[in-house]
Amino acid sequence: MLILDDILDSGRTLKAIKERLEAESGAVDVRSCVLLRKNVQRVAEISADHVGFDIPDEFVVGYGLDYNERYRNLPYIGVLKPEAIARHA
Numbered sequence: 001m002l003i004l005d006d007i008l009d010s011g012r013t014l015k016a017i018k019e020r021l022e023a024e025s026g027a028v029d030v031r032s033c034v035l036l037r038k039n040v041q042r043v044a045e046i047s048a049d050h051v052g053f054d055i056p057d058e059f060v061v062g063y064g065l066d067y068n069e070r071y072r073n074l075p076y077i078g079v080l081k082p083e084a085i086a087r088h089a
Contacts, residue, residue, distance in 0.1 A: 001021060001025060001027040001029065001030045001031070002030075002031050002032070002033060003017055003018060003021070003030065003031070003032040003033070004032075004033050004034075005017075005032065005033070005034045005035075005048075006034065006035050006036065006063075006064055006065055007034060007035065007036040007037070007038065007060070007065065008034040008036070008037045008038065008042075008046075008047075008048050008051075009038045009040060009042075010040075010042060010043040010044060011042035011043055011044035011045070011046040012043055012044045014032055014034070014044075014046050014048070015044040015045070015046040016044075018030050018032060018046065031049040031050070032046075032048045032049050032050070033048060033049065033050040033051075033052075034048040034050070034051055034052065035052040035053065035063075036051075036052060036053055036054075036055050036060065036077070037051045037052075037053070037054050037055070038055055038056070038057055039054055039055065039056055039057060040057045058079045058080075059079065059080040059085060060077050060078065060079055060080065061074060061077070061078060061080050062074030062075070062076050062077040062078050063075075063076070063077050065077065067080055067084075067085065
């Protein structure tokens with residue numbers, strides 16, 4: 001079984017999904033693939049088996065990644081500037 005996710009940041013979501021699938025699906029092997037892997041210390045101890053791109057610890061938006069329901073439909077992945085975050089907080 002393969003889990004596809006957009007971004008690996010804290011690791012909480014990927015770990016929870018993987019553990020649930022392992023427990024409930026009967027799959028012999030559960031692997032993961034992420035488009036983006038942030039270079040940060042993870043809260044949950046997990047790593048992705050396949051990674052598209054490693055990125056620095058910045059807030060990214062676009063291609064489905066959003067901030068407060070905004071920027072999700074951008075046709076590219078971009079870094080959200082801190083002043084934009086403060087303006088919409």
